[in-house]
Amino acid sequence: MIEKTVEIGLKDGLKARPATLFVQEANRFKADIFVEAGDRQVNAKSIMSLMSLAIRSGTAVTIKADGDDAFEAIKALTEFVRTPDVLKMMNS
Numbered sequence: 001m002i003e004k005t006v007e008i009g010l011k012d013g014l015k016a017r018p019a020t021l022f023v024q025e026a027n028r029f030k031a032d033i034f035v036e037a038g039d040r041q042v043n044a045k046s047i048m049s050l051m052s053l054a055i056r057s058g059t060a061v062t063i064k065a066d067g068d069d070a071f072e073a074i075k076a077l078t079e080f081v082r083t084p085d086v087l088k089m090m091n092s
Contacts, residue, residue, distance in 0.1 A: 003064040004074050009082040013056040023047045025080055031067030033077070044077070 010018050026033045026044040033044040037059060042049035044063070055061060061081070065073040 029073040
């Protein structure tokens with residue numbers, strides 16, 4: 001299991017559209033991926049689970065991955081949550 005703690009840089013946090021894009025990105029990988037915030041850990045490939053965390057900008061989360069492509073998953077998802085305006089980035 002690989003894990004990385006990162007501060008959410010997304011200006012709107014992981015809500016609605018950014019959360020959907022995060023889950024889509026997580027689902028590109030074969031690894032099992034989890035997001036931990038506070039005392040809760042959820043499956044990063046489940047939109048309902050991820051949104052239940054109500055993650056705001058500036059919140060520290062730990063992204064965990066286990067599997068053949070775990071390193072790549074952590075790298076991609078860490079970059080994703082550090083990007084202040086991910087919607088603009090995804091549309092360009």
